[in-house]
Amino acid sequence: MAKRSVSVTTITPTATASGATNLADATYPAVLQGGSSTQRTAIIEIYLGGQATSSAPTYMLLANDGQVASGSNTYGTGQMDAALDGASAALAAPVKTGNTWATNKPQRSSSLHLLNLSFNAFGGIVRWVAAPGEEIYIVGNTASVGEASLSAFTGGTPGALGAHVIYETA
Amino acid sequence: MLSKRRHEGYLLIDHSNSPGIPGRTGKLESATYTCSHCPRVVILNPNRSRPRGYCPGCNHYICDHCEAIRAQTGCKTFKQIMDDVCERALKGA
Numbered sequence: 312m313a314k315r316s317v318s319v320t321t322i323t324p325t326a327t328a329s330g331a332t333n334l335a336d337a338t339y340p341a342v343l344q345g346g347s348s349t350q351r352t353a354i355i356e357i358y359l360g361g362q363a364t365s366s367a368p369t370y371m372l373l374a375n376d377g378q379v380a381s382g383s384n385t386y387g388t389g390q391m392d393a394a395l396d397g398a399s400a401a402l403a404a405p406v407k408t409g410n411t412w413a414t415n416k417p418q419r420s421s422s423l424h425l426l427n428l429s430f431n432a433f434g435g436i437v438r439w440v441a442a443p444g445e446e447i448y449i450v451g452n453t454a455s456v457g458e459a460s461l462s463a464f465t466g467g468t469p470g471a472l473g474a475h476v477i478y479e480t481a
Numbered sequence: 482m483l484s485k486r487r488h489e490g491y492l493l494i495d496h497s498n499s500p501g502i503p504g505r506t507g508k509l510e511s512a513t514y515t516c517s518h519c520p521r522v523v524i525l526n527p528n529r530s531r532p533r534g535y536c537p538g539c540n541h542y543i544c545d546h547c548e549a550i551r552a553q554t555g556c557k558t559f560k561q562i563m564d565d566v567c568e569r570a571l572k573g574a
Contacts, residue, residue, distance in 0.1 A: 348571075349567045424521075429494075430496065430505075431500055433500060435494070435495065435496045435499040435501070436494070437492075437493065437495075439492045439513065440490055441515065441522075442487065442514075447520050447522065448520060448563060450563040450567060451566055451567065451570055456520070456562075
């Protein structure tokens with residue numbers, strides 16, 4: 312069990328509809344996709360800190376993805392994934408957390424929105440923490456429960472934000 | 482005796498220094514729970530007067546959507562669903 316954090320220093324998410332619409336590369340803070348067909352990962356905490364300099368209603372959603380991403384996975388500017396414990400051994404099959412994909416892009420499920428984290432990125436803060444044993448799980452690496460994305464839903468005028476997602480892989 | 486409150490998570494949406502969004506200004510600090518039949522997280526509304534969905538099978542609060550399903554088909558937790566997914570993956574089905 313290794314707790315890790317995927318974070319982004321600053322990003323301005325693009326409002327994207329759910330359903331059959333791609334989440335474009337580097338327009339959302341993070342996606343978490345299982346590293347293997349049987350891997351289980353618990354999402355423990357999500358933090359969003361607004362960085363906009365004027366009012367920016369930003370409708371962030373954590374949701375399972377109806378289409379999982381594929382191809383080479385890389386990190387966008389300011390995005391990174393790090394172990395919370397320096398002694399953690401690297402996973403044999405790391406969770407894919409980058410927001411840039413070479414082939415298929417993630418598509419947010421229109422029926423599996425898990426957390427609505429709407430806030431105003433002009434000074435707003437959102438923090439969600441799961442109780443122990445009550446985490447949100449992704450399992451495997453296929454649609455829909457094998458991948459979850461943190462992205463902006465349509466509406467508002469998304470503003471710059473910084474974010475982290477803390478997760479633990481079994 | 483263990484309390485159901487041990488299942489509660491925490492949500493903070495702080496617009497103390499922000500204009501907020503339509504319908505939500507100021508600071509919201511609330512308990513949450515994760516439905517045991519699906520992965521949805523429910524923000525507890527302190528003004529709710531209807532009973533919350535409860536599953537005696539898994540001894541856990543569940544969301545309204547799953548409560549409607551539970552009334553017809555019984556208890557099936559999300560962990561059981563995930564186990565089924567893993568089992569099928571292992572068998573290559």
